[in-house]
Amino acid sequence: MATATVGAAPGIGAMSKGRLYGGVSMIVLGLYGLWAFGLGSRTSDGVKSEFSLNLTTATGLKAPDITVPAAATAIVLCLLAAAMGVIKLARPLSKRVNGTVTGLFFVFYVLAFLVWATAAQTLNVASILEATVLGAVPLVLGALAGVLGERSGVINVAIEGQFLLGACAASFCGSLTGSLVAGLIAGCLVGALWGLLLAVFAQRYLVEQVVLGVVLTMLATGLTGFFYERVMRVDPEKYNSALSFAKVQIPVLSKIPVIGPVLFDQNVLVYVTMILIAVVHVALFHTKWGLRTRAVGEHPTAADTVGINVIRTRYVNMAVGGLLAGLGGVWLTIGLNISFNKNMAAGQGFIALAALIFGRWSPVGALWAALLFGFAGGLSNAVQPLQTPVPTAFLTMLPYLATIFAVAGLVGHVKAPAADGQPYVKS
């Protein structure tokens, strides 16, 4: 278990393996980028890369487009990236600085890649950012659901199932009643129901929770698929029409250049999600309820001894988490103006699970992880038309590989709440 970066306090002067590998690979990657992005044929002949920073729909202040000489910029960025590796090698860094250095490396490297990919063309950065935000919404909601469950000691692998049920119920009820709010409520409720179901099977029948989550996801896939084929598809107008909440422009904020329209000219669900992240963070770390939840997740016996009702805490958390996961499903249909389709969550529930773990079981961490995953998706979609020699499939793969590195302890160490996944049986 002695993992590289955490490395059990290496002697002074001795270099930990993780630092060595990390630093060297950063330098190697940086130099490779120098050769491939900076000195390659794509950026030769002094071509320029143009970045547009405004959405086409932006109404407020606009930032001017940025045009840079492709080769020179890519070279500088790659050298900066390699420099991060040198810094890492030069001296042991504190955890926080180390994280910043690693982060900066990725920022420089991705920018260098973008400059290279955009050579002699134009890329709309704002639309990538918008895709990032829209893609991150369900992931954050799913991950928050996971945070609530797992902090109280119940592993929730059924987020994918909750997404599907939420999406299906929202589209169905929304179309049937013509009321988006009805769809929203229905979607959230089925999510909560599924969370409770998982909690009951985990706590009362002591079923292994990861297995249980997978089976419940299958059940949800089957149920929604069956319902879609037999009912919704028969009369799409009546049962499954594409609906969406209207965009709400937030005054002043939406006029901020670049990020204004991306963040503050969206539909209400985006704002709800932003608020929920803050709420869950505050509730978990600054309220009595949050303290109890964490106690139950780390040491249920101790929590029980001081009079906390372990089982009830877990049921409540799974139900509330289920509401959020259901909301994530709601987003997939009536949040994005898409009608329901079989298996439309397409694994996003599992990616939310990855975001939860990548974000180390914290709401804010989950937000960053979800944004990262959303960005990777948005980036690969945006880069596709630029026709780079790098297949976009590999770009899409990156977040998954990053998660593997994260859990393998190569990018810091992640550890779940101590009692996560263990049913509490009073003795």
Added chain:
Amino acid sequence: MSETVKGSGATASEPVGKPADPERPGLGKRLVDQVVYGADWVVTLLAILLALFFGAILIILSDESVRGTFSYFFSSPGDAISASWDAVSTGYTALFKGSIWDPSHSWNVGSAIAPFSETLTEAVPLIFGGLAVGLAFRAGLFNIGGQGQLIMGAIVATWVGFTVTGPTFLAMILAVIGGIAGGAAWGAIVGLLKAKTGAHEVIVTIMLNYTALYFLAYLIGTDTFRDPDRQEPLSKSVSEASKLPKLLTWLTDGGSLRLNFALVIAAVAVAFVWWLLNRSTLGFELRAVGSNASAARTAGMSVAKSQIMAMLISGGLMGIVGASQVLGTANANNALTPDIDAGLGFAAITVALLGRASPIGTVFAAILFGALQAGGRSMQSEAGISIEIVTVIQALIVLFVAAPPLVRGIFRLKGSGSGDAALASKGWNG
């Protein structure tokens, strides 16, 4: 040596929750006891019945004309009841005819065994998959990366398949071995990461599933793999020599029977896994590590080696699924497609759970689920009931089997004792 480590499925024949009698009672008495106390097989049977019952409710609820009769239920309840009965019996009759035997389409052996041939054809990949997941379970690992391992196996098998063009039998064996290698390599990564860094196999396998999926999407587009004559994403077809030969086409009217040589490989795989788990040193170590890793470590076994080997073998078995998909039954072209996985990676989990992670149990579970799959297709075509109901029924069966107290409670059985030892909760840090 198998006394020291208790296998998970070993208690099937003993009444649960009742002290063993010194005198062995008669067969009749034992049977009654097993039923009353809800032995494992009774719970399984009841779970299947419960799942079919819920399936029936779904069929009724989703049928528009039946719903119509319920609107005047109180004035004429007979209508609603007979309409419901019709809908359910039509559906389940089609399920039976499509999977076991269709009396109206049996004029000779070839046509009579057609439904069961379909059942076995659907069951064969599930046998490999169930063995793979079950083996990992026994070693204390949850392999939900079947999808990725299957895809990698299919990729290598396809590549060998269209590269090697003969001789007939050898090319097929080579392609299958390629499939095993591809799956095993992908599985071994998981075991290696688990053993060396403690990375939880569930997360790693989920991520590797997506990695494999995107890799497949990329690969089908490359010149090496893509079929230049086709518009849709499809690889080149494998060579005639590397296809899995069909077993029953020599029968009169047997031309359409799809059952192929994969069945023979499956039989070998079942025997191999049974031998591995119950008779080999490695299998003993796997089970020891699965029941109690620290005890096994204290006893001088290498936990790392067991975990790596378990995932390697598990991945290899999944790789055969990929190979049998491409070389056999997945599509008429015998080519790689983006959806070559066809949900088998996840279906394998349910098979292993139902089969309680034992090789023999897995065979029965696979045949049951294969029958549901084959019958589900005829239910869709003949009774208009979407095949998704099969997924629902399968998931419900597994859910009930995983929670014996629930089933015993519903049927008021006396026994106690819950889930499977192999599936004990461990959490992410375990």
